[in-house]
Amino acid sequence: MSLQLFSTLFINGLAMGVVYAMLAMGLILLIRAVGILNFAQGEMFMFGAYISAALILDFHLPFFAMIPVAMISFIIVGLIFMFTIYWPLRKASYAATTIIATMGAAIVLRELAVLIWGAMPRSMPPLMQTPEGGAAILNIGGTPLPWQFVLIIIVGAALMLLIYLLFEKLYIGKLMQAACQNSYAANLIGIPTILTIAATYSIVSILVSVGGYMVSPIFTVNNTLGTMQLQAFAGVVIGGFGNIKGAIIGSLLVGLIEVFSTINFSAYRDVSVFLVLIVVLLLRPQGLFGEKIADKA
Amino acid sequence: MKKLRNLGALVLVMALLAGCTGNGGSGDDNFYIGIIVASGANALVGQYTQNGANMAADEINAAGGILGRQVVLVIGDEIDSLQASVDATNALLFNDDLSAIVGSMYSQFALGAMPRVYETGIPFFAQGSSSGISNEGNPYVWQVRPIDTFQGLAIAEFAVNVMGVQNPAIMFSTQHTFASLAEQTIVALQDLGVTITDANRFGFPEEETNYLPYFAQILAGDFDAIIAMANQMPSALIMEHAVIAGVDPQQMPLIGSTSFGSNVAITTAGASSNYWYSITDWVPGGHTPAGRAFEDAYVARFGEPSDLPAVIWYDAIMLIRHAAEAAGSTDRDAINNALHDIRNFPGAMGYFSYFPDQVFSTALNITRNMDQQVTLIEGITFREP
Numbered sequence: 001m002s003l004q005l006f007s008t009l010f011i012n013g014l015a016m017g018v019v020y021a022m023l024a025m026g027l028i029l030l031i032r033a034v035g036i037l038n039f040a041q042g043e044m045f046m047f048g049a050y051i052s053a054a055l056i057l058d059f060h061l062p063f064f065a066m067i068p069v070a071m072i073s074f075i076i077v078g079l080i081f082m083f084t085i086y087w088p089l090r091k092a093s094y095a096a097t098t099i100i101a102t103m104g105a106a107i108v109l110r111e112l113a114v115l116i117w118g119a120m121p122r123s124m125p126p127l128m129q130t131p132e133g134g135a136a137i138l139n140i141g142g143t144p145l146p147w148q149f150v151l152i153i154i155v156g157a158a159l160m161l162l163i164y165l166l167f168e169k170l171y172i173g174k175l176m177q178a179a180c181q182n183s184y185a186a187n188l189i190g191i192p193t194i195l196t197i198a199a200t201y202s203i204v205s206i207l208v209s210v211g212g213y214m215v216s217p218i219f220t221v222n223n224t225l226g227t228m229q230l231q232a233f234a235g236v237v238i239g240g241f242g243n244i245k246g247a248i249i250g251s252l253l254v255g256l257i258e259v260f261s262t263i264n265f266s267a268y269r270d271v272s273v274f275l276v277l278i279v280v281l282l283l284r285p286q287g288l289f290g291e292k293i294a295d296k297a
Numbered sequence: 298m299k300k301l302r303n304l305g306a307l308v309l310v311m312a313l314l315a316g317c318t319g320n321g322g323s324g325d326d327n328f329y330i331g332i333i334v335a336s337g338a339n340a341l342v343g344q345y346t347q348n349g350a351n352m353a354a355d356e357i358n359a360a361g362g363i364l365g366r367q368v369v370l371v372i373g374d375e376i377d378s379l380q381a382s383v384d385a386t387n388a389l390l391f392n393d394d395l396s397a398i399v400g401s402m403y404s405q406f407a408l409g410a411m412p413r414v415y416e417t418g419i420p421f422f423a424q425g426s427s428s429g430i431s432n433e434g435n436p437y438v439w440q441v442r443p444i445d446t447f448q449g450l451a452i453a454e455f456a457v458n459v460m461g462v463q464n465p466a467i468m469f470s471t472q473h474t475f476a477s478l479a480e481q482t483i484v485a486l487q488d489l490g491v492t493i494t495d496a497n498r499f500g501f502p503e504e505e506t507n508y509l510p511y512f513a514q515i516l517a518g519d520f521d522a523i524i525a526m527a528n529q530m531p532s533a534l535i536m537e538h539a540v541i542a543g544v545d546p547q548q549m550p551l552i553g554s555t556s557f558g559s560n561v562a563i564t565t566a567g568a569s570s571n572y573w574y575s576i577t578d579w580v581p582g583g584h585t586p587a588g589r590a591f592e593d594a595y596v597a598r599f600g601e602p603s604d605l606p607a608v609i610w611y612d613a614i615m616l617i618r619h620a621a622e623a624a625g626s627t628d629r630d631a632i633n634n635a636l637h638d639i640r641n642f643p644g645a646m647g648y649f650s651y652f653p654d655q656v657f658s659t660a661l662n663i664t665r666n667m668d669q670q671v672t673l674i675e676g677i678t679f680r681e682p
Contacts, residue, residue: 001517004517005513005514005517008509008513009510009513012507012510016507110337110338114340119341120341120564120565121341121530121533123566133568135540137541137543144543146541148541218538218541220534220537220565222530223340224506227504228506258507260510262499262511262514263510263514264495266511267471269501269502269505270504
C-alpha cells in the first residue's frame, strides 16, 4: 500500500471515528446522568442534520447567524426529547421501559423527519468550497484530503475535549453528574435535579446534532443517517461501557477498522468491525478501559 | 374480572386489526388489486410507487374500470425491512377480494413471499429485477422489469464495445439483487474477453455510506473505468463521493446500473451526477409513444419527473387490466392464464410480451447524465417483443 493511499484511508477512518465518538460520548453522558441507553441518539444526530439543512437551504441564514439559531434548536430538540420520553417514565418500575421508549422515539423521529422535510434526501454545501461550489480538497504532499473530513476531525475533537473537561475536570460538571446520579441527595442540598438532567440532555443534543451537521455535506441529509449509531454502540462496548475516554478510543478504532477493512474485505466491512468487537469481549469483557467504570460505579 | 376485561380488549383489538386487512370478502363489484408500498428509509420509493399506482387506477376508472368494475387499491406497507415486507405481503395474500398483487420492488423481499404466492395462486408481480425470482419458476410470479441477466449483458457490451473498457473497477452492493447483477456483468465481460479478478471487485454492504475508501483504492490502481451497481440512495452517494475523491470522468468512464439515471439519485447528487452513463429500465419519457404519454400525465399531475418505481407500478397494473379484460373475468386463474397471451403490449417502459421466463420486458435504455438531467442516448431491444 502506497503512503498516499494509507494517508487517505487513515484520515477518512479518523474522521468517521470522530463522528462515531461524538455519538458514543453522548451515549455515555446519558448513561451516567440518567442510567438510560438512548437508542434514539442516531435519530437526534439525523435531526441535527435536518435542522441545519432547513436553516441553510430553506431560511438561507448566513453561517454565523445559522450557528446560534442551530444551537438553540438543538437544545430545544434535546429538551423536548427529555420531557416526552425520559421524564414521564423516570420512575417506571423497570429501566427497560425507558429504553424501549427511546426505541419507539427513534422510529417516531425518523418518520417525523420525512413528514416535515419530505422523503427526498437533501444535499448540503460543504463548509469549505471550491470557486465552482464543489468540495474543497486539502493537498498534503500529493495526498488529496477532503476539507470536510479535516473539519470533522477538528470540530469534533474540540467539542469532545470541551465536554470531557466539563464533566471530568470541572467542579460544575462533577456536580451535574453527581446530582443526576443521586437526585435524593442533590435535592436535600438544594440542587434541582431537573436542571442538571436538562443541562445534560441539552449538551448531548448539541454534541450529536453538530455531528449530524458536519457529516451532512458528505452523506446528504436523509432519514437513514441515524444508522451510524450502530458503530457508536460498537465503539462504546469496545472502549468499555460508561467510560468517556474508552468510548472515544473505541469509536476511533471502529472508524479505522471500517475504512481499512475495505481493502480486500470490502464486502465484509461490518463483519470485520463486529469480529473485533467479539474478540475484545472474549479477551476483555469489560472493554479496553472497563476497569475504571467498575471503580466509578 | 380484570383478566377477563383485558382478554376482551385484546379480542377487540385483534378483531379491529383483522377488519383493517379486509379479509372478510367484501362481496361488492369492485376490482381489488393489492399493492405493496414502502415507507421508513424507503419512503421515497413508496411515494413514487403510490403515485404510479394511483395514476393507473384513476386512468382505468375514468375509462370505465375493468370489466365495468372500479379499481380499488388495497395497500400493504412493507416499511423498509424484510420481515415487515413479508408480513404486509402475507396480509394481502390472505385477502380473498384481491384479483392480483403488485409486490415489493426489492427482490429479496419478494423472494421471501413467494412460497405463499404459490399456495394462494394469485397473479403476483414481483417488481425487483433479480433473475433469482424468475429462476424460482413460480407460475404465478411475473416481472415487468428487465432482469439482471439482460442488464448485465447490456452493461458489459456498452462498456467494452462502446467505451473500450478493458480493466474496470466493479463497485456493487452485496445485496442479493446487485450481487447477482455484478455476477451477470462479470460473466458477460469475461465472454467479451475482459479479465476480471478479485482485484476488480469492490463489494460493499447495502448500508454503506462512505465510498471514499473504495475510490481511494480504485484511483491507486490501474483501472480504466468504474462500473457501479446500487440502489438509488447509494447511487447518489457514490456519484458525490467520486467527485470528492477526485475521479476524472474524462479519464475514467463512469457506468452505473439503472439507479444512476434515476431522478432521486440525480436530484440528490446534484452536479456530481454529471457524466455518469447508465443502463436503465426507465428514462423519463421513455422511448415509445406510451412512455411519453405516461410522462406527460405524470408531470401534469405531480409537477415533477417520474421515476422507476412509478412507471413499473403503472405498467404492472395496466398489464393486470389487459389480462383481466382479455380473460373476461376477475378470477385469479383466468387472469394468470391470460398473462401468458400478452404480445407486444405497449407499456410505458416499452413493449411487453410473454416469455417462458415470465419476464415481460424487452427493452433497456442507455443514458447519460448531463446538466443534472438524464439524457437518452439509445434504446436497446434485447429481445423481440
